Amino acid sequence: MNKTLMIMKPDAVKRQDFAYILSRVKSAGFTVRQMRMLQLSDEKAKAFYEVHSERPFYNDLVKFMTSGPVVVVWLERENAVDAFRELIGATNPADAAVGTIRNDIAESLEANSTHGSDSDENAEKELNFFFG
Ligand code: ATP
Ligand code: MG
16 A cells, blocks of 8 residues: 545635545555644744745745645545546646646645645655654
């Protein structure tokens, strides 16, 4: 089994889209191992997206990710990282394939509803970041 971190971002939480997202996750064969709702601090959001700190959208991204609570979810499945990124679709919902979560519910490139780890190594780091 492989692991990945999903985050239900503030836009998804504001819309209360938990049931929709978790039902898609279940249908795609993932197991939820741990799950928690929390409010990211400025410091924690900055650290989580540290890799993007030099990008022009960094400050807005941090502002968005701290604009309301998020739900962090530890998922397991075979080939979890790639399978989950396929399920959520492209970063920009305008480019996300029909049937993906982002195509279905995301609002914009910034408010794109879900995060998924992008490698096994980052999944490990990100799960450790939230679940210790
Ligand atoms: P995530 O890491 O949230 O799962 P991703 O891996 O698909 O998304 P990244 O390149 O890691 O995309 O970007 C992280 C987040 O930063 C994106 O989800 C998006 O909200 C935001 N972002 C990425 N590129 C841009 C951009 N050009 N303008 C504004 N926001 C952006
Ligand atoms: Mg990413």
